[in-house]
Amino acid sequence: MKIVLIGYGKMGHEIERIALERGHSIACAIDVNNPELFESDDFRTADLAIEFTSPSTALQNYRRCFAAGLPVVSGTTGWLEHMAEIRQACEQGQTFFYASNFSLGVNLFFVLNKMLAEKMNAFPQYEVKLKEIHHTQKVDSPSGTAVSLAEDILKNLDRKKTWVNYESNKTDELGIVSEREGSVPGYHEVCYESEVDSLKIIHDAKSRAGFALGAVMAAEFTLGKKGMLGMHDLLGF
């Protein structure tokens, strides 16, 4: 498959490495210094674009790909207020695969998180809190993965009505603590605490390789399909 990379930063480079390893080719790599490549034949004749840029630039990049009829796989976080526009484009024939987190481990973690939240309805003595740690260059806060975890807790744990991005003692609020430190690729922790014990589930990424592999596998899955796709389609859960 001929892949356009949009965003040639930490994730772009890791995706390139894994895509080449899996026998794909890179049609071009577009970053802030070469936007003219959006007008190139390499862009127009590619099979698919993989987009990892920033919250403020992602939507514009999706629009440019859709205008050229190019399917998009994206992992950029922090732009979800525009999701209605993307859904509408998909209903009109575009193809878009989105995941706030492409790693297999995190998607298994999502399953555990939902299950645990649902079970905890019967045990109000446990107070839940969420913590995420990322590298210091991360733009958005809380992380897209933490937002996904929080939304799943709100859907499954009746006593929580809303999430906030600070520590909270209110019974209906879920506090998310975000820390930025060194080069941490991604740490997420859901903790249920009672007076007598605490129960934690943790995902701790060792590198970006898991995210990049998931994005390339999503690209392989997306080729030839139409509409809005996500990790539940790829993994079957």
Ligand SMILES: NC(=O)c1ccc[n+]([C@@H]2O[C@H](COP(=O)([O-])OP(=O)(O)OC[C@H]3O[C@@H](n4cnc5c(N)ncnc54)[C@H](O)[C@@H]3O)[C@@H](O)[C@H]2O)c1
């Ligand atoms: N979904 C996941 O699994 C996952 C995993 C890791 C990171 N992320 C997200 O992916 C995004 C990128 O992460 P990163 O670590 O690679 O960041 P990064 O800062 O290392 O790279 C982003 C790159 O995008 C470029 N860029 C910015 N605006 C652009 C534009 N308009 N057109 C083309 N390129 C542009 C930047 O110059 C930079 O090179 C972030 O939103 C991050 O939260 C998602």
